[in-house]
Amino acid sequence: MDTNAVLLRFVLLSALFPTNIFCQSGKNVNSLLTYLFTTEGYNKKVRPLTDQSQAVDVSVDFYLNSVIEFDEQDESLKTSGFLSCSWTDQYLTWTPSAYNNINELFIPQDDIWKPDISLRNTFKSFTGLGASYLNAYVTSAGTVEWNPYQVLESTCSVDITYFPFDTQTCELKFTAWSYSKAHVELNQGSRGVQLEEYVENSAWKLVETSAREINTDEAAVFFTLKLKRRPIFYIINAILPVVFLSLLNIFTFLLPVSSGERASYAVTVFLSLAVFLTIIANELPKNSEKTSLLSVYLMLMSSLSTFIVILSIAEVRIATRNANTKPVTKIYMIVIKIAHFITCKTCKKSVTPAKVSTPKACKRLDLEDHITWTEAVDAIDIVSFWFSLLFTFLCTLILGAVAVNGDT
Known part of the structure; x- marks a missing residue:
């Protein structure tokens, strides 16, 4: 197609379809x-x-x-x-x-x-x-x-x-x-x-x-x-270890006094809780307007651990007493009776209904029996174990529920 034909076609298209063509420079x-x-x-x-x-x-x-x-x-x-x-x-x-x-x-x-x-x-x-x-x-x-x-x-x-x-x-x-x-x-x-x-x-x-x-x-x-x-990072790296340490804290009372390791075991658990308290404190802002429920939980567990350490050291000294020269007092007799009541309830759950009616199924405590200080220490362990377990369970359940649901 020659140049004249192209030019003629362009003119015809422009006439049929008029448009404004601008070239902005x-x-x-x-x-x-x-x-x-x-x-x-x-x-x-x-x-x-x-x-x-x-x-x-x-x-x-x-x-x-x-x-x-x-x-x-x-x-x-x-x-x-x-x-x-x-x-x-x-x-x-x-x-x-x-x-x-x-x-x-x-x-x-x-x-x-x-x-x-x-x-x-x-x-x-x-x-x-x-x-x-x-x-x-x-x-x-x-x-x-x-x-x-x-x-x-x-x-x-x-x-x-x-x-x-x-x-x-x-x-x-x-x-x-x-x-x-x-x-x-x-x-x-x-x-x-x-x-x-x-x-x-x-x-x-x-x-x-x-x-x-x-x-x-x-x-x-x-x-x-x-x-x-x-929260998954803190659950795995902070909350679960603290709960596990709290359980280890309770099992201090299952360690016999005669083993000689109870006090050191209790102190070790206490120091572990103190370390986690320091770690969590470093993660939180340094102000006194609000207090974290996790910090409250750690303080409660640390207080319980302190009580366990003190009690463990006291039990070591109590176990060395001679019942002949220093008889077991009435206060310890009450603790022994409470411990016997707790173990008797456990005993009744383990026997059959036919045996429950038998008076020999659970032996009752006679306060006139000769009680040694070792038996008194064992009774203190039983009462303390169940008290610590109940305290830890309630603290974990209540504070955990409030923390999870409190800010929704």
């Missing part, structure tokens, strides 16, 4: 920028309203990317994400047809007016959002969209009562620092906290988000994150 963009910043004399120090008595309406949404770290000791939360801010700049408007139909521009954020939005409850340093190399999106109608990406470190008050089954609520407080609500009004956007690109944290589960704006003279918007701890 760098000169067009340069002319537009010259018009806005030189001819019109755009000044980023002036609020973008022709009527300066009005407030600039800024819509703010938050796109959360990830929860990087939640430090309970420092009571700080590190997150990554960006704000989606939009407003109308009446000094950044133009007629698209005058510049080859340019409808949008990307302008460095430091070249135009923007609200000095900052994280109010910052943990380390107070800095503005964004960076000089980031651009703002501007349309011919003056709509400005600014999306500053940031790694945010904010303060967060920690409630450790139900650790490690706790749920923490943290707020990110963004404010236009230099402006009051009469000059800049920050409004919660229609989307609130967006999780389109959110990456789950291995230690914390994001269970709820919300956004709100405050109705005071301050221009501010708050984004709330509700985080629930994933």
Whole structure:
């Protein structure tokens, strides 16, 4: 097909299907920028309203990317994400047809007016959002969209009562620092906290988000994150070992006094509990406002262990007494009778109904019988064993149920 035929076909198509074909060049963009910043004399120090008595309406949404770290000791939360801010700049408007139909521009954020939005409850340093190399999106109608990406470190008050089954609520407080609500009004956007690109944290589960704006003279918007701890790590590495040590604590009374190892065994268990108490204390914030139920449980078990150590040492001395020169007193007789009652109930469960009616099934204690101090120590062991078992069971059951269900 020759050149004339191609040209004729192009003319016919243009006549049948008329379209506006524009070729936007760098000169067009340069002319537009010259018009806005030189001819019109755009000044980023002036609020973008022709009527300066009005407030600039800024819509703010938050796109959360990830929860990087939640430090309970420092009571700080590190997150990554960006704000989606939009407003109308009446000094950044133009007629698209005058510049080859340019409808949008990307302008460095430091070249135009923007609200000095900052994280109010910052943990380390107070800095503005964004960076000089980031651009703002501007349309011919003056709509400005600014999306500053940031790694945010904010303060967060920690409630450790139900650790490690706790749920923490943290707020990110963004404010236009230099402006009051009469000059800049920050409004919660229609989307609130967006999780389109959110990456789950291995230690914390994001269970709820919300956004709100405050109705005071301050221009501010708050984004709330509700985080629930994933407790499996602490269950395996802290709670189960403590429960096992508590059981070992009880079995001190099954070790005969004559073995000579009871006191050392009891002290070893006590020191093990003290080590776990130190480890857990290092995981919690150093404040006195709230007390962890796990710390309470450890203190109760440590108190029981202290009681067992003292009792074990006392039993070693009691066992060396001579019943002929120093008879067993009435107080010990009561303990012996309680121990005999406990063992008799166990005995009745182990025999058949026909044998239960036999008086010889369980021998009753005659207080006039000759009782040795070794028998008194054995009775103390029986009573102490069942008391410690009941105490440990109730503490574990009650505190565990409250911790698991208390923060739901």
